[in-house]
Amino acid sequence: MVRESLETLKDEFLSRIAEGASEEEVERLRIEYLGRKGKLTFLFRGFKELPPEERPELGEALNRLRQFVEDRLEFRLGELKQREKERILKAERVDITLPGSRWERGRIHPLTLVMDEIIDVFLTMGFEIARGPDIEDDYHNFEALNMPPDHPARDMQDTFFVSQDRLLRTHTSPVQIRVMEQRRPPLQIIAPGAVFRHDDDATHSPMFHQVEGFMVDSHIAFSDLKGVLTHFLRQVLRPETGVRFRPSFFPFTEPSAEIDIQCLLCEGGGSTSEGQPCRVCKGTGWLEILGAGMIDPEVFRFVGYNPDQVSGFAFGMGVERIAMLKYGIEDIRLFFQNDLRFLRQFS
Numbered sequence: 009m010v011r012e013s014l015e016t017l018k019d020e021f022l023s024r025i026a027e028g029a030s031e032e033e034v035e036r037l038r039i040e041y042l043g044r045k046g047k048l049t050f051l052f053r054g055f056k057e058l059p060p061e062e063r064p065e066l067g068e069a070l071n072r073l074r075q076f077v078e079d080r081l082e083f084r085l086g087e088l089k090q091r092e093k094e095r096i097l098k099a100e101r102v103d104i105t106l107p108g109s110r111w112e113r114g115r116i117h118p119l120t121l122v123m124d125e126i127i128d129v130f131l132t133m134g135f136e137i138a139r140g141p142d143i144e145d146d147y148h149n150f151e152a153l154n155m156p157p158d159h160p161a162r163d164m165q166d167t168f169f170v171s172q173d174r175l176l177r178t179h180t181s182p183v184q185i186r187v188m189e190q191r192r193p194p195l196q197i198i199a200p201g202a203v204f205r206h207d208d209d210a211t212h213s214p215m216f217h218q219v220e221g222f223m224v225d226s227h228i229a230f231s232d233l234k235g236v237l238t239h240f241l242r243q244v245l246r247p248e249t250g251v252r253f254r255p256s257f258f259p260f261t262e263p264s265a266e267i268d269i270q271c272l273l274c275e276g277g278g279s280t281s282e283g284q285p286c287r288v289c290k291g292t293g294w295l296e297i298l299g300a301g302m303i304d305p306e307v308f309r310f311v312g313y314n315p316d317q318v319s320g321f322a323f324g325m326g327v328e329r330i331a332m333l334k335y336g337i338e339d340i341r342l343f344f345q346n347d348l349r350f351l352r353q354f355s
């Protein structure tokens with residue numbers, strides 16, 4: 009009788025745990041069969057009412073059934089866990105043969121490269137670096153550089169004005185004034201930085217970079233200027249680069265010169281190997297690269313130096329122009345478009 013009910017119980021349990029029982033159902037079955045008020049527990053309680061001779065056999069059967077139920081519940085749980093694991097593995101499957109996303113290697117911007125190179129050459133010659141504000145006042149940008157308000161040279165520098173008196177500096181020359189206002193000679197300074205002019209085409213950018221340089225002491229001559237700049241150009245460009253000085257005009261230097269180098273493409277010949285005029289120098293064989301001169305006595309007076317006691321030279325160059333010549337770049341806008349195909353070529 010009891011044995012029969014054990015068989016029934018087992019069959020019933022088996023059909024309920026049959027494939028499809030969820031984790032919650034397994035837990036429910038555990039309580040229903042093995043819990044404090046469970047069906048098996050109930051049978052165990054009735055056990056002591058049996059006649060003693062029947063107890064061993066039935067006891068064993070009962071224990072086996074309990075073990076059986078426990079094992080099946082455990083097994084079902086294991087099955088469910090395994091299935092869940094497989095589901096996750098399938099859902100989160102990653103194809104490790106797909107190419108990964110590459111980390112781009114950074115490059116130094118060509119303008120920074122050239123700027124660093126320029127600075128290095130001057131540092132080896134004993135120059136030190138000074139900097140000034142991007143937003144200047146009229147006095148430092150123009151007036152103290154010998155360009156009074158009505159001076160025609162102001163028109164050559166298409167100025168961005170911030171207010172009546174404030175402007176984006178049109179050149180790095182105001183740093184000259186700022187340094188000389190604060191210090192006494194001897195001075196040997198370069199001032200690299202951004203400058204701004206209202207101009208925008210293939211060879212002009214509204215923002216570009218200059219390196220200003222000057223040297224002031226008691227006996228600085230034009231030959232010093234010539235030596236320093238010739239050495240500089242041959243270091244940055246080519247050791248054999250031809251250099252020539254042409255008379256020119258700047259309000260803040262006297263005498264003034266423009267410095268040309270032999271064309272880097274046609275090497276001064278002015279034409280290609282096919283006999284066509286060189287497109288870089290337009291057939292002249294020379295390229296303008298720097299402006300320079302002896303600092304005008306008027307400028308010294310503005311900063312409180314005695315022009316009878318000191319002399320000096322100053323020069324200024326466009327970093328973009330040097331980079332364009334050095335690398336054969338024909339459009340200045342390439343520097344600022346951040347096109348990786350362009351930037352990747354420099355290292």
Ligand SMILES: [Zn+2]
Pocket residue numbers: 271272273274275276277278279286287288289290291292293294
């Ligand atoms: Zn040329």
